[in-house]
Amino acid sequence: MSVTDVRDPLDVDRIKADFPILIRQVHGKRLVYLDSANSSQKPLAVIDAMDRHLREYYANIHRGVYTISEESTAAYLAAHQKVARLLNAPSWREIVFTKNITEAINLVAYTWARANLREGDAIVLTEMEHHSNIVPWHILAAERGIELRWLPITSDYRLDTDELPRLLDGAKLLAVAGMSNVLGTINDIPALTEVAHAAGALVLVDAAQAVPHLPVDVQAWGADFVGFTGHKMLGPSGIGGMWAREELLDAMPPFLGGGEMISDVSFEGFTPNELPWKFEAGTMPIVEATGLGAAIDYLEGIGLDAVRAHERLLAGYTLRALRERFGDRLTIYGHDDLDTRGAVISFLFENIHAHDVSQVLDEDGVCVRAGHHCAKPLMRVLGVPATTRASFYVYNDEADADALVDALVTAEKFFAV
Amino acid sequence: MPGIEDLYREIILDHYRAPRNRGELPVPPANKFEGFNPLCGDEVVLYLEVDDGTVSDVKIAGQGCSISQASSSMMSSAVKGKPVDEIRRLIRAFKALMSIHESKLEGESDGSDLADELEGVRLGDLEALQGVVKFPVRIKCATLAWNTLQQGLDEAS
Structure with a gap:
Protein backbone atom coordinates (compact mmCIF):
# COMPACT_ATOMS: atom_id res chain seq x y z
CA MET A 1 0.00 0.00 0.00
CA SER A 2 1.54 3.29 -1.00
CA VAL A 3 1.24 6.31 1.18
CA THR A 4 -1.01 8.12 -1.29
CA ASP A 5 -3.64 5.39 -0.87
CA VAL A 6 -4.03 6.24 2.79
CA ARG A 7 -6.59 8.82 3.83
CA ASP A 8 -5.68 11.35 6.45
CA PRO A 9 -7.66 10.37 9.56
CA LEU A 10 -7.80 13.99 10.75
CA ASP A 11 -10.26 16.64 9.62
CA VAL A 12 -7.61 19.34 9.63
CA ASP A 13 -9.97 22.12 8.54
CA ARG A 14 -12.06 21.50 11.66
CA ILE A 15 -8.97 21.26 13.84
CA LYS A 16 -7.57 24.53 12.46
CA ALA A 17 -10.80 26.23 13.54
CA ASP A 18 -10.05 25.18 17.14
CA PHE A 19 -6.84 27.26 17.18
CA PRO A 20 -7.63 30.98 17.40
CA ILE A 21 -4.10 32.08 16.53
CA LEU A 22 -4.35 30.51 13.09
CA ILE A 23 -6.81 33.23 12.07
CA ARG A 24 -3.98 35.73 12.36
CA GLN A 25 -2.17 37.16 9.41
CA VAL A 26 1.52 38.05 9.31
CA HIS A 27 2.83 40.50 6.69
CA GLY A 28 -0.62 40.22 5.11
CA LYS A 29 -0.24 36.46 4.68
CA ARG A 30 -2.00 33.51 6.28
CA LEU A 31 -0.06 32.29 9.33
CA VAL A 32 1.62 28.99 8.47
CA TYR A 33 2.91 27.67 11.77
CA LEU A 34 5.62 25.04 11.27
CA ASP A 35 7.47 25.34 14.57
CA SER A 36 5.53 22.96 16.80
CA ALA A 37 8.63 20.96 17.75
CA ASN A 38 9.74 24.20 19.38
CA SER A 39 6.38 24.96 20.99
CA SER A 40 2.86 24.12 19.86
CA GLN A 41 -0.13 26.43 19.52
CA LYS A 42 -3.05 26.11 21.91
CA PRO A 43 -6.64 25.11 21.11
CA LEU A 44 -9.60 27.05 22.45
CA ALA A 45 -10.33 24.11 24.76
CA VAL A 46 -7.06 24.75 26.61
CA ILE A 47 -7.44 28.54 26.65
CA ASP A 48 -11.02 28.23 27.93
CA ALA A 49 -10.18 25.65 30.61
CA MET A 50 -7.46 27.91 32.03
CA ASP A 51 -9.69 30.97 31.75
CA ARG A 52 -12.52 29.16 33.54
CA HIS A 53 -10.22 27.98 36.32
CA LEU A 54 -9.01 31.56 36.89
CA ARG A 55 -12.48 33.08 36.73
CA GLU A 56 -14.49 30.51 38.64
CA TYR A 57 -12.51 28.39 41.09
CA TYR A 58 -8.92 29.57 41.42
CA ALA A 59 -7.36 29.05 44.85
CA ASN A 60 -4.23 27.41 46.12
CA ILE A 61 -4.27 23.64 46.22
CA HIS A 62 -4.01 21.05 49.01
CA ARG A 63 -4.49 23.66 51.72
CA GLY A 64 -7.95 25.15 51.86
CA VAL A 65 -11.03 23.49 53.30
CA TYR A 66 -13.29 25.82 51.35
CA THR A 67 -15.14 24.91 48.19
CA ILE A 68 -13.08 26.67 45.53
CA SER A 69 -9.81 25.36 46.97
CA GLU A 70 -11.24 21.85 46.89
CA GLU A 71 -12.27 22.38 43.26
CA SER A 72 -8.86 23.76 42.39
CA THR A 73 -7.18 20.79 44.11
CA ALA A 74 -9.44 18.34 42.30
CA ALA A 75 -8.49 19.84 38.93
CA TYR A 76 -4.79 19.65 39.78
CA LEU A 77 -5.13 16.02 40.83
CA ALA A 78 -7.15 15.25 37.70
CA ALA A 79 -4.29 16.60 35.58
CA HIS A 80 -1.96 14.02 37.13
CA GLN A 81 -4.54 11.33 36.41
CA LYS A 82 -4.89 12.47 32.80
CA VAL A 83 -1.14 12.31 32.24
CA ALA A 84 -1.06 8.84 33.80
CA ARG A 85 -3.86 7.75 31.48
CA LEU A 86 -2.14 9.24 28.41
CA LEU A 87 1.16 7.50 29.19
CA ASN A 88 -0.49 4.30 30.49
CA ALA A 89 1.32 4.73 33.79
CA PRO A 90 0.31 2.18 36.46
CA SER A 91 -0.48 4.94 38.96
CA TRP A 92 -1.06 8.70 38.88
CA ARG A 93 1.20 8.90 41.94
CA GLU A 94 4.09 8.15 39.59
CA ILE A 95 3.50 11.44 37.72
CA VAL A 96 5.59 14.29 39.10
CA PHE A 97 4.92 17.78 37.77
CA THR A 98 7.76 20.20 37.15
CA LYS A 99 7.92 23.45 35.22
CA ASN A 100 9.19 21.71 32.07
CA ILE A 101 11.12 18.64 30.96
CA THR A 102 14.45 20.37 31.58
CA GLU A 103 13.55 20.57 35.27
CA ALA A 104 12.30 16.97 35.17
CA ILE A 105 15.62 15.64 33.85
CA ASN A 106 17.48 17.81 36.36
CA LEU A 107 15.29 16.30 39.07
CA VAL A 108 16.54 12.82 38.15
CA ALA A 109 20.14 14.05 37.88
CA TYR A 110 20.02 15.78 41.27
CA THR A 111 18.16 13.06 43.17
CA TRP A 112 18.40 9.55 41.75
CA ALA A 113 21.79 10.02 40.07
CA ARG A 114 23.47 11.77 43.00
CA ALA A 115 22.17 9.09 45.38
CA ASN A 116 23.20 6.18 43.18
CA LEU A 117 26.24 7.10 41.06
CA ARG A 118 29.80 7.11 42.29
CA GLU A 119 33.07 8.34 40.84
CA GLY A 120 34.03 6.26 37.85
CA ASP A 121 30.44 5.28 37.00
CA ALA A 122 29.29 5.88 33.44
CA ILE A 123 26.20 7.33 31.78
CA VAL A 124 25.44 6.64 28.12
CA LEU A 125 23.91 9.49 26.09
CA THR A 126 23.36 9.70 22.35
CA GLU A 127 24.66 12.13 19.76
CA MET A 128 21.10 13.23 18.97
CA GLU A 129 20.20 14.51 22.45
CA HIS A 130 18.78 17.95 23.20
CA HIS A 131 20.86 20.11 25.55
CA SER A 132 18.30 19.43 28.30
CA ASN A 133 19.35 15.78 28.25
CA ILE A 134 23.06 16.63 28.08
CA VAL A 135 23.91 19.55 30.34
CA PRO A 136 22.44 18.11 33.60
CA TRP A 137 24.71 15.10 33.02
CA HIS A 138 27.72 17.31 32.22
CA ILE A 139 27.16 19.10 35.54
CA LEU A 140 26.92 15.78 37.37
CA ALA A 141 29.95 14.38 35.53
CA ALA A 142 32.10 17.37 36.46
CA GLU A 143 30.94 17.29 40.08
CA ARG A 144 31.18 13.56 40.71
CA GLY A 145 33.78 12.26 38.25
CA ILE A 146 31.18 10.43 36.16
CA GLU A 147 32.10 9.31 32.65
CA LEU A 148 29.76 10.32 29.80
CA ARG A 149 29.74 8.00 26.79
CA TRP A 150 28.11 8.87 23.49
CA LEU A 151 26.13 6.50 21.31
CA PRO A 152 26.85 7.63 17.72
CA ILE A 153 24.38 8.10 14.88
CA THR A 154 24.64 6.27 11.57
CA SER A 155 24.86 7.87 8.12
CA ASP A 156 21.07 7.52 7.82
CA TYR A 157 20.48 9.44 11.03
CA ARG A 158 19.61 6.54 13.32
CA LEU A 159 21.21 5.42 16.57
CA ASP A 160 24.09 3.04 15.93
CA THR A 161 22.78 0.33 18.24
CA ASP A 162 25.65 -2.02 17.34
CA GLU A 163 27.78 0.15 19.60
CA LEU A 164 25.34 0.05 22.49
CA PRO A 165 26.36 -3.14 24.37
CA ARG A 166 30.02 -2.03 24.42
CA LEU A 167 29.12 1.48 25.65
CA LEU A 168 26.72 0.13 28.28
CA ASP A 169 29.36 -2.06 29.87
CA GLY A 170 29.44 -0.89 33.49
CA ALA A 171 27.06 2.03 32.81
CA LYS A 172 24.36 2.98 35.31
CA LEU A 173 22.03 4.93 32.99
CA LEU A 174 21.06 5.28 29.34
CA ALA A 175 19.49 8.68 28.67
CA VAL A 176 17.91 8.87 25.21
CA ALA A 177 15.40 10.90 23.22
CA GLY A 178 12.15 9.19 22.27
CA MET A 179 12.19 11.23 19.07
CA SER A 180 14.94 13.56 17.84
CA ASN A 181 13.93 17.22 17.77
CA VAL A 182 16.29 17.79 14.80
CA LEU A 183 16.30 14.61 12.72
CA GLY A 184 12.76 13.46 13.43
CA THR A 185 14.13 9.96 14.07
CA ILE A 186 11.87 7.88 16.32
CA ASN A 187 14.00 5.64 18.49
CA ASP A 188 13.05 2.06 19.34
CA ILE A 189 12.73 2.53 23.08
CA PRO A 190 11.61 -1.04 23.97
CA ALA A 191 14.66 -2.47 22.18
CA LEU A 192 17.04 0.08 23.73
CA THR A 193 15.56 -0.57 27.17
CA GLU A 194 16.00 -4.31 26.81
CA VAL A 195 19.70 -3.93 25.99
CA ALA A 196 20.24 -1.37 28.76
CA HIS A 197 18.45 -3.40 31.41
CA ALA A 198 20.39 -6.51 30.41
CA ALA A 199 23.55 -4.49 31.06
CA GLY A 200 22.23 -3.37 34.45
CA ALA A 201 21.57 0.26 33.44
CA LEU A 202 18.36 2.19 34.00
CA VAL A 203 16.77 4.12 31.12
CA LEU A 204 15.62 7.73 31.03
CA VAL A 205 13.61 8.78 27.98
CA ASP A 206 13.43 12.43 26.94
CA ALA A 207 9.93 12.16 25.50
CA ALA A 208 9.42 15.90 24.89
CA GLN A 209 8.90 15.22 21.17
CA ALA A 210 7.41 11.75 21.46
CA VAL A 211 4.48 12.32 23.84
CA PRO A 212 2.80 15.04 21.70
CA HIS A 213 3.05 13.06 18.47
CA LEU A 214 3.01 9.29 19.18
CA PRO A 215 1.01 6.90 21.31
CA VAL A 216 3.32 6.44 24.31
CA ASP A 217 2.94 3.53 26.71
CA VAL A 218 5.53 3.72 29.46
CA GLN A 219 4.86 0.11 30.46
CA ALA A 220 5.41 -1.14 26.90
CA TRP A 221 8.53 1.02 26.69
CA GLY A 222 9.82 -0.58 29.87
CA ALA A 223 11.86 2.54 30.67
CA ASP A 224 12.47 3.80 34.21
CA PHE A 225 12.10 7.57 33.79
CA VAL A 226 10.05 9.31 31.07
CA GLY A 227 10.05 13.11 30.86
CA PHE A 228 7.47 15.23 29.05
CA THR A 229 6.60 18.90 28.64
CA GLY A 230 3.21 20.57 28.31
CA HIS A 231 3.89 23.37 25.87
CA LYS A 232 4.82 21.05 22.99
CA MET A 233 1.58 19.03 23.35
CA LEU A 234 -1.01 21.83 22.97
CA GLY A 235 -0.77 22.74 26.65
CA PRO A 236 0.65 25.88 28.24
CA SER A 237 4.29 26.58 29.05
CA GLY A 238 5.30 26.34 32.70
CA ILE A 239 4.30 22.73 33.22
CA GLY A 240 5.94 19.43 32.38
CA GLY A 241 6.98 16.45 34.35
CA MET A 242 8.44 13.04 34.84
CA TRP A 243 6.98 9.60 35.10
CA ALA A 244 9.07 7.12 37.05
CA ARG A 245 8.38 3.76 38.64
CA GLU A 246 6.98 4.12 42.15
CA GLU A 247 9.76 2.19 43.88
CA LEU A 248 12.35 4.46 42.26
CA LEU A 249 10.48 7.62 43.30
CA ASP A 250 10.05 6.24 46.82
CA ALA A 251 13.76 5.54 47.16
CA MET A 252 14.87 8.88 45.67
CA PRO A 253 15.70 11.76 47.99
CA PRO A 254 13.57 14.90 47.53
CA PHE A 255 14.61 17.51 44.96
CA LEU A 256 13.53 21.02 45.98
CA GLY A 257 12.68 21.57 49.62
CA GLY A 258 9.80 23.78 50.74
CA GLY A 259 6.10 23.88 51.31
CA GLU A 260 3.86 20.97 50.39
CA MET A 261 6.67 18.46 49.82
CA ILE A 262 6.66 17.54 53.51
CA SER A 263 4.37 15.58 55.79
CA ASP A 264 6.07 16.98 58.89
CA VAL A 265 8.69 19.62 59.73
CA SER A 266 10.27 20.18 63.11
CA PHE A 267 13.27 22.09 64.44
CA GLU A 268 15.27 18.89 63.98
CA GLY A 269 14.29 17.97 60.43
CA PHE A 270 11.44 16.97 58.09
CA THR A 271 9.55 13.96 56.81
CA PRO A 272 8.86 13.98 53.07
CA ASN A 273 5.29 13.90 51.80
CA GLU A 274 3.83 10.95 49.89
CA LEU A 275 4.15 10.66 46.11
CA PRO A 276 4.05 12.65 43.98
CA TRP A 277 3.86 15.67 46.32
CA LYS A 278 7.28 14.80 47.74
CA PHE A 279 8.75 16.22 44.52
CA GLU A 280 6.36 19.15 44.09
CA ALA A 281 7.68 21.82 46.45
CA GLY A 282 6.03 25.22 46.75
CA THR A 283 2.96 26.49 44.92
CA MET A 284 2.93 24.66 41.63
CA PRO A 285 1.66 25.88 38.22
CA ILE A 286 -1.96 25.19 39.15
CA VAL A 287 -3.78 26.75 36.22
CA GLU A 288 -1.16 25.38 33.83
CA ALA A 289 -1.92 21.88 35.12
CA THR A 290 -5.57 22.44 34.23
CA GLY A 291 -4.47 23.58 30.77
CA LEU A 292 -2.31 20.47 30.37
CA GLY A 293 -5.25 18.30 31.38
CA ALA A 294 -7.45 20.02 28.77
CA ALA A 295 -4.72 19.54 26.14
CA ILE A 296 -4.63 15.81 26.92
CA ASP A 297 -8.43 15.59 26.64
CA TYR A 298 -8.20 17.35 23.28
CA LEU A 299 -5.40 15.08 22.00
CA GLU A 300 -7.21 11.96 23.17
CA GLY A 301 -10.36 13.25 21.49
CA ILE A 302 -8.45 13.17 18.21
CA GLY A 303 -6.59 10.01 19.16
CA LEU A 304 -2.81 9.68 19.27
CA ASP A 305 -2.93 6.92 16.65
CA ALA A 306 -4.69 9.32 14.32
CA VAL A 307 -2.19 12.10 15.14
CA ARG A 308 0.65 9.74 14.27
CA ALA A 309 -0.99 8.59 11.02
CA HIS A 310 -1.67 12.21 10.01
CA GLU A 311 1.90 13.30 10.64
CA ARG A 312 3.26 10.23 8.88
CA LEU A 313 1.36 11.26 5.74
CA LEU A 314 2.38 14.89 6.07
CA ALA A 315 6.05 14.01 6.59
CA GLY A 316 5.98 11.84 3.47
CA TYR A 317 4.25 14.55 1.44
CA THR A 318 6.68 17.26 2.55
CA LEU A 319 9.82 15.15 2.11
CA ARG A 320 8.71 14.23 -1.41
CA ALA A 321 7.87 17.83 -2.26
CA LEU A 322 11.21 19.15 -0.96
CA ARG A 323 13.25 16.51 -2.78
CA GLU A 324 11.32 16.94 -6.05
CA ARG A 325 11.50 20.73 -6.00
CA PHE A 326 15.08 21.29 -4.83
CA GLY A 327 16.96 18.03 -5.45
CA ASP A 328 20.57 18.05 -4.34
CA ARG A 329 20.57 21.79 -3.66
CA LEU A 330 18.77 21.09 -0.41
CA THR A 331 20.23 18.70 2.16
CA ILE A 332 17.67 17.08 4.43
CA TYR A 333 19.08 15.90 7.75
CA GLY A 334 16.92 12.86 8.32
CA HIS A 335 15.87 9.68 6.58
CA ASP A 336 12.76 8.92 4.51
CA ASP A 337 11.55 5.81 6.33
CA LEU A 338 8.19 7.08 7.55
CA ASP A 339 7.79 4.18 9.99
CA THR A 340 10.68 5.48 12.09
CA ARG A 341 10.48 9.23 11.65
CA GLY A 342 8.10 11.97 12.67
CA ALA A 343 7.09 15.19 10.92
CA VAL A 344 10.18 17.15 12.00
CA ILE A 345 12.23 18.07 8.94
CA SER A 346 15.61 19.80 9.17
CA PHE A 347 17.26 21.06 6.03
CA LEU A 348 19.84 23.41 4.60
CA PHE A 349 20.43 24.99 1.22
CA GLU A 350 23.99 24.58 0.07
CA ASN A 351 24.75 28.30 -0.06
CA ILE A 352 22.11 29.97 2.07
CA HIS A 353 22.36 30.33 5.81
CA ALA A 354 19.50 28.91 7.88
CA HIS A 355 18.73 32.31 9.41
CA ASP A 356 18.43 34.00 6.04
CA VAL A 357 16.03 31.30 4.88
CA SER A 358 13.77 31.64 7.90
CA GLN A 359 13.81 35.46 7.61
CA VAL A 360 12.52 35.27 4.04
CA LEU A 361 9.99 32.60 5.04
CA ASP A 362 8.62 34.91 7.73
CA GLU A 363 7.83 37.42 4.98
CA ASP A 364 5.44 34.79 3.60
CA GLY A 365 3.92 34.10 7.02
CA VAL A 366 5.78 30.79 7.33
CA CYS A 367 7.18 30.20 10.84
CA VAL A 368 10.10 27.78 11.04
CA ARG A 369 13.01 27.48 13.44
CA ALA A 370 16.55 28.30 12.38
CA GLY A 371 19.55 27.52 14.53
CA HIS A 372 21.17 24.69 16.40
CA HIS A 373 17.89 23.54 17.99
CA CYS A 374 19.59 23.15 21.38
CA ALA A 375 21.52 20.20 19.96
CA LYS A 376 24.98 21.62 19.33
CA PRO A 377 26.80 18.27 19.71
CA LEU A 378 24.53 16.88 16.97
CA MET A 379 25.22 19.94 14.79
CA ARG A 380 28.94 19.18 15.10
CA VAL A 381 28.32 15.58 14.03
CA LEU A 382 26.31 16.85 11.04
CA GLY A 383 29.09 19.34 10.29
CA VAL A 384 26.81 22.39 10.11
CA PRO A 385 26.44 25.42 12.38
CA ALA A 386 22.68 25.55 12.01
CA THR A 387 19.74 24.14 10.07
CA THR A 388 16.27 25.34 9.20
CA ARG A 389 13.59 23.12 10.68
CA ALA A 390 9.93 22.75 9.75
CA SER A 391 7.83 20.75 12.19
CA PHE A 392 4.21 19.78 11.77
CA TYR A 393 1.29 19.03 14.06
CA VAL A 394 -2.41 18.32 14.10
CA TYR A 395 -3.33 21.74 12.67
CA ASN A 396 -1.03 21.50 9.65
CA ASP A 397 -2.00 20.18 6.25
CA GLU A 398 -0.64 19.77 2.74
CA ALA A 399 -1.43 23.42 1.99
CA ASP A 400 1.02 24.37 4.78
CA ALA A 401 3.67 22.11 3.27
CA ASP A 402 3.01 23.75 -0.13
CA ALA A 403 3.37 27.20 1.46
CA LEU A 404 6.73 26.10 2.88
CA VAL A 405 7.95 24.90 -0.52
CA ASP A 406 6.74 28.09 -2.26
CA ALA A 407 8.44 30.28 0.33
CA LEU A 408 11.64 28.28 -0.06
CA VAL A 409 11.51 28.87 -3.82
CA THR A 410 11.35 32.61 -3.07
CA ALA A 411 14.24 32.34 -0.60
CA GLU A 412 16.40 30.44 -3.06
CA LYS A 413 15.76 33.06 -5.77
CA PHE A 414 16.39 35.89 -3.35
CA PHE A 415 19.83 34.67 -2.36
CA ALA A 416 20.84 33.29 -5.78
CA VAL A 417 24.50 34.00 -6.41
CA MET B 1 5.90 46.42 10.01
CA PRO B 2 9.36 46.51 8.43
CA GLY B 3 9.66 44.73 5.10
CA ILE B 4 12.38 42.34 4.12
CA GLU B 5 13.79 44.88 1.64
CA ASP B 6 14.73 47.04 4.64
CA LEU B 7 17.00 44.26 5.82
CA TYR B 8 18.40 42.88 2.60
CA ARG B 9 19.36 46.06 0.71
CA GLU B 10 20.91 45.47 -2.70
CA ILE B 11 24.34 46.60 -1.54
CA ILE B 12 24.22 44.11 1.34
CA LEU B 13 23.36 41.27 -1.02
CA ASP B 14 26.17 42.43 -3.30
CA HIS B 15 28.73 42.17 -0.47
CA TYR B 16 27.24 38.81 0.54
CA ARG B 17 27.51 37.39 -2.99
CA ALA B 18 30.93 38.90 -3.71
CA PRO B 19 32.65 39.38 -0.34
CA ARG B 20 35.59 41.79 -0.41
CA ASN B 21 38.98 41.00 1.16
CA ARG B 22 38.07 37.36 1.58
CA GLY B 23 40.95 35.10 2.62
CA ASP B 51 51.86 49.26 10.43
CA ASP B 52 52.67 52.63 12.04
CA GLY B 53 49.16 53.11 13.36
CA THR B 54 47.53 52.22 10.05
CA VAL B 55 45.67 49.06 9.04
CA SER B 56 47.75 48.18 6.00
CA ASP B 57 45.94 44.95 5.15
CA VAL B 58 42.85 43.05 6.24
CA LYS B 59 41.34 39.69 5.30
CA ILE B 60 38.16 37.98 6.45
CA ALA B 61 37.45 34.26 6.78
CA GLY B 62 34.73 32.31 8.61
CA GLN B 63 31.10 31.67 7.78
CA GLY B 64 27.66 32.87 8.66
CA CYS B 65 24.45 34.46 7.47
CA SER B 66 24.23 37.10 4.75
CA ILE B 67 24.07 39.95 7.27
CA SER B 68 27.18 38.91 9.21
CA GLN B 69 29.10 38.14 6.01
CA ALA B 70 28.07 41.36 4.28
CA SER B 71 28.82 43.39 7.39
CA SER B 72 32.32 41.93 7.70
CA SER B 73 32.95 42.48 3.99
CA MET B 74 31.83 46.12 4.22
CA MET B 75 33.88 46.56 7.37
CA SER B 76 37.02 45.26 5.65
CA SER B 77 36.57 47.71 2.76
CA ALA B 78 35.96 50.57 5.15
CA VAL B 79 39.07 50.03 7.30
CA LYS B 80 41.71 48.96 4.81
CA GLY B 81 44.45 51.59 4.57
CA LYS B 82 42.90 53.74 7.32
CA PRO B 83 44.62 55.04 10.46
CA VAL B 84 43.64 53.19 13.66
CA ASP B 85 42.29 56.42 15.26
CA GLU B 86 39.92 56.94 12.39
CA ILE B 87 38.85 53.29 12.51
CA ARG B 88 38.02 53.58 16.21
CA ARG B 89 35.77 56.55 15.43
CA LEU B 90 34.14 54.49 12.71
CA ILE B 91 33.55 51.56 15.09
CA ARG B 92 31.88 53.91 17.60
CA ALA B 93 29.76 55.44 14.87
CA PHE B 94 28.72 52.05 13.49
CA LYS B 95 27.81 50.71 16.92
CA ALA B 96 25.83 53.89 17.58
CA LEU B 97 23.98 53.31 14.32
CA MET B 98 23.11 49.79 15.48
CA SER B 99 22.04 50.77 18.98
CA ILE B 100 20.00 53.96 18.46
CA HIS B 101 16.86 51.93 17.89
CA GLU B 102 17.55 49.66 20.85
CA SER B 103 18.24 52.44 23.34
CA LYS B 104 15.11 54.23 22.19
CA LEU B 105 13.12 51.05 22.79
CA GLU B 106 14.58 50.63 26.24
CA GLY B 107 13.86 54.27 27.02
CA GLU B 108 17.48 54.88 27.99
CA SER B 109 17.83 57.86 25.73
CA ASP B 110 16.24 59.61 22.80
CA GLY B 111 19.24 58.68 20.69
CA SER B 112 20.71 62.18 20.67
CA ASP B 113 23.83 61.19 22.65
CA LEU B 114 24.48 58.44 20.14
CA ALA B 115 23.94 60.89 17.32
CA ASP B 116 27.03 62.73 18.58
CA GLU B 117 29.07 59.62 17.78
CA LEU B 118 27.78 59.75 14.24
CA GLU B 119 28.66 63.45 13.85
CA GLY B 120 31.32 63.96 11.20
CA VAL B 121 31.84 60.27 10.44
CA ARG B 122 31.21 59.19 6.86
CA LEU B 123 29.57 55.76 6.98
CA GLY B 124 29.01 55.52 3.22
CA ASP B 125 27.79 52.07 2.17
CA LEU B 126 27.61 51.02 5.82
CA GLU B 127 24.41 53.02 6.17
CA ALA B 128 22.72 50.25 4.22
CA LEU B 129 23.03 48.13 7.36
CA GLN B 130 20.80 50.58 9.24
CA GLY B 131 17.77 48.52 8.19
CA VAL B 132 19.02 45.73 10.43
CA VAL B 133 17.96 47.63 13.56
CA LYS B 134 14.34 47.03 12.59
CA PHE B 135 15.05 43.31 13.04
CA PRO B 136 16.44 43.23 16.61
CA VAL B 137 17.50 39.55 16.55
CA ARG B 138 19.75 40.26 13.57
CA ILE B 139 21.67 43.20 15.14
CA LYS B 140 24.20 40.78 16.61
CA CYS B 141 24.83 39.42 13.10
CA ALA B 142 25.73 42.92 11.90
CA THR B 143 27.91 43.87 14.88
CA LEU B 144 29.89 40.60 15.10
CA ALA B 145 32.67 41.69 12.72
CA TRP B 146 32.89 45.11 14.35
CA ASN B 147 33.20 43.72 17.86
CA THR B 148 35.91 41.41 16.59
CA LEU B 149 37.68 44.36 14.98
CA GLN B 150 37.51 46.40 18.16
CA GLN B 151 38.89 43.51 20.19
CA GLY B 152 41.61 43.05 17.57
CA LEU B 153 42.68 46.70 17.65
CA ASP B 154 42.74 46.65 21.45
CA GLU B 155 44.98 43.60 21.47
CA ALA B 156 47.17 44.62 18.54
CA SER B 157 48.00 48.08 19.85
Missing part, protein backbone atom coordinates in the same frame (compact mmCIF):
# COMPACT_ATOMS: atom_id res chain seq x y z
CA GLU B 24 43.78 34.82 5.11
CA LEU B 25 47.04 36.63 5.87
CA PRO B 26 50.26 35.04 7.14
CA VAL B 27 50.53 35.25 10.95
CA PRO B 28 52.86 37.00 11.78
CA PRO B 29 53.23 39.70 10.58
CA ALA B 30 49.40 39.82 10.64
CA ASN B 31 47.31 39.13 13.75
CA LYS B 32 44.39 36.74 13.76
CA PHE B 33 41.19 37.35 15.76
CA GLU B 34 38.07 35.23 16.00
CA GLY B 35 34.56 36.39 16.74
CA PHE B 36 31.74 33.98 17.47
CA ASN B 37 28.00 34.33 17.79
CA PRO B 38 26.93 31.28 19.80
CA LEU B 39 23.26 31.96 19.08
CA CYS B 40 23.46 31.24 15.37
CA GLY B 41 26.93 29.77 14.99
CA ASP B 42 28.21 32.68 12.91
CA GLU B 43 31.96 32.97 12.92
CA VAL B 44 34.23 35.79 11.77
CA VAL B 45 37.98 35.25 11.44
CA LEU B 46 39.75 38.57 11.08
CA TYR B 47 43.34 38.96 9.85
CA LEU B 48 44.71 42.38 10.62
CA GLU B 49 48.05 43.89 9.71
CA VAL B 50 48.83 47.15 11.48
